[in-house]
Amino acid sequence: MKIIIKNGIIIDGFRNTRKSNILIENGIIKAIDGSLEAVDGIVINADGKYVLPGFVDMHTHLRQPGFEEKETIKTGTHAAVSGGYTTVACMPNTNPAIDSDVVVEYIKAIAKREAYAKVLTIGAMTKGMKGEELTEMSKLKDVGVKALSDDGYPIMNSGLMKRVMTYGKMYDLLMITHCEDKSLSGEGVMNNGIVSTMIGLKGIPHEAEEVMVARNILLAKSTGARLHIAHVSTKGSVELIKQAKCEGVRITAEVTPHNISLTEDMVDGFDTNTKAYPPLRTQEDVVSLIEGLIDGTIDVIATDHAPHTKKDKKVPYSQAAFGISGIETAFSVVNTYLVKKGKITLEDLVNYMCKKPAEILNIPTGIKIGNPADITIVDADKEYIVDAEKFKSKGKNTPFNRKRLIGQIEYTIVDGKIMYKKDEGIE
Ligand SMILES: NC(=O)N[C@@H](CC(=O)O)C(=O)O
Numbered sequence: 404m405k406i407i408i409k410n411g412i413i414i415d416g417f418r419n420t421r422k423s424n425i426l427i428e429n430g431i432i433k434a435i436d437g438s439l440e441a442v443d444g445i446v447i448n449a450d451g452k453y454v455l456p457g458f459v460d461m462h463t464h465l466r467q468p469g470f471e472e473k474e475t476i477k478t479g480t481h482a483a484v485s486g487g488y489t490t491v492a493c494m495p496n497t498n499p500a501i502d503s504d505v506v507v508e509y510i511k512a513i514a515k516r517e518a519y520a521k522v523l524t525i526g527a528m529t530k531g532m533k534g535e536e537l538t539e540m541s542k543l544k545d546v547g548v549k550a551l552s553d554d555g556y557p558i559m560n561s562g563l564m565k566r567v568m569t570y571g572k573m574y575d576l577l578m579i580t581h582c583e584d585k586s587l588s589g590e591g592v593m594n595n596g597i598v599s600t601m602i603g604l605k606g607i608p609h610e611a612e613e614v615m616v617a618r619n620i621l622l623a624k625s626t627g628a629r630l631h632i633a634h635v636s637t638k639g640s641v642e643l644i645k646q647a648k649c650e651g652v653r654i655t656a657e658v659t660p661h662n663i664s665l666t667e668d669m670v671d672g673f674d675t676n677t678k679a680y681p682p683l684r685t686q687e688d689v690v691s692l693i694e695g696l697i698d699g700t701i702d703v704i705a706t707d708h709a710p711h712t713k714k715d716k717k718v719p720y721s722q723a724a725f726g727i728s729g730i731e732t733a734f735s736v737v738n739t740y741l742v743k744k745g746k747i748t749l750e751d752l753v754n755y756m757c758k759k760p761a762e763i764l765n766i767p768t769g770i771k772i773g774n775p776a777d778i779t780i781v782d783a784d785k786e787y788i789v790d791a792e793k794f795k796s797k798g799k800n801t802p803f804n805r806k807r808l809i810g811q812i813e814y815t816i817v818d819g820k821i822m823y824k825k826d827e828g829i830e
């Protein structure tokens with residue numbers, strides 16, 4: 404099957420932006436040429452649109468197996484392509500956790516049958532994510548996990564974390580850490596500060612994150628493991644990561660779209676859709692996270708797509724589940740709050756949402772001849788009002804509901820197949 408994408412502005416991921424045409428054949432980018440003529444295949448008119456490499460999300464919760472009422476591999480990847488993502492790496496906090504080769508194979512089998520996007524797996528660091536016993540990393544590596552993480556269940560025991568990193572280094576597996584010192588975050592449900600005091604909710608202090616960022620940096624330094632800090636949310640963490648990079652520690656980091664666009668003030672009103680780990684922080688933190696992206700301290704924007712049911716969220720704030728369903732709004736949030744405000748360019752967005760995560764996960768990316776045809780076409784100026792009820796995700800839990808955002812996904816092409824087209828359900 405052939406597809407030709409005509410007259411779009413191509414941001415190829417190699418800092419070479421130009422107006423041209425792309426020919427896709429047998430799932431591969433076959434030619435990029437301004438003089439390409441129509442072929443006997445599908446012609447997509449991308450005039451006035453941007454043609455980008457497919458987004459890569461290195462932090463997605465697909466919930467299957469075990470929490471299919473929140474999301475499944477099918478609905479989560481349907482949401483992914485409607486958000487412009489062609490590859491997602493799924494976190495292991497499922498039930499059972501992704502802590503053995505059997506669970507990885509199970510996910511791969513379902514993804515092969517049902518997924519709209521490519522699914523990579525992240526294995527657990529400890530069995531059942533209990534923070535007690537290491538998983539069999541060599542087996543996980545053999546079945547293709549891209550990284551290890553106990554996301555959601557931070558490993559409090561430093562000795563154990565050091566052993567995880569020592570073995571992780573042996574198998575050259577990326578260590579993705581959710582940095583939260585439970586003894587400091589305690590019963591907290593939002594950022595600890597003026598707002599939490601005013602509205603009477605228990606706070607999570609910034610040092611709950613920073614203590615663990617610092618510890619994990621020290622352990623990565625001594626073991627030589629490759630460390631990736633998940634969902635960085637504070638100014639102090641940015642400073643610690645910056646210093647670690649200066650010292651040559653093998654470290655990368657990500658931020659979420661919500662942590663670089665919203666602040667703790669949103670919690671006033673008790674909308675449980677603002678509740679996530681890490682919590683929405685202060686304006687000073689937001690500024691520092693964006694500076695971190697710009698100066699290269701932070702490498703990646705990852706969604707931490709964390710779908711929950713209405714039942715999980717329709718409870719008092721303190722009891723609601725942590726997490727935001729974010730994969731369908733990620734592009735427009737980053738476009739609205741960063742690109743349209745002149746803080747970063749669309750080329751930068753491609754760097755944070757395609758290039759860097761693909762490099763860290765060691766998968767091909769970018770629009771160049773011979774690469775898999777993973778392509779997202781966007782209208783960067785189109786405004787729309789978010790309607791969570793229309794999400795493909797089962798999780799309608801978004802703090803952006805009914806907000807006006809700029810930028811819409813027009814097409815998402817995975818391995819040369821159109822997996823999403825705006826206004827048209829592709830089932
Ligand atoms: N981010 C969240 O608030 N929740 C995540 C877990 C996590 O990423 O820590 C979830 O699985 O629901």
Ligand SMILES: [Zn+2]
Pocket residue numbers: 554555581633634680681
């Ligand atoms: Zn986490």
Ligand SMILES: [Zn+2]
Pocket residue numbers: 462464494554555707709
């Ligand atoms: Zn997560």
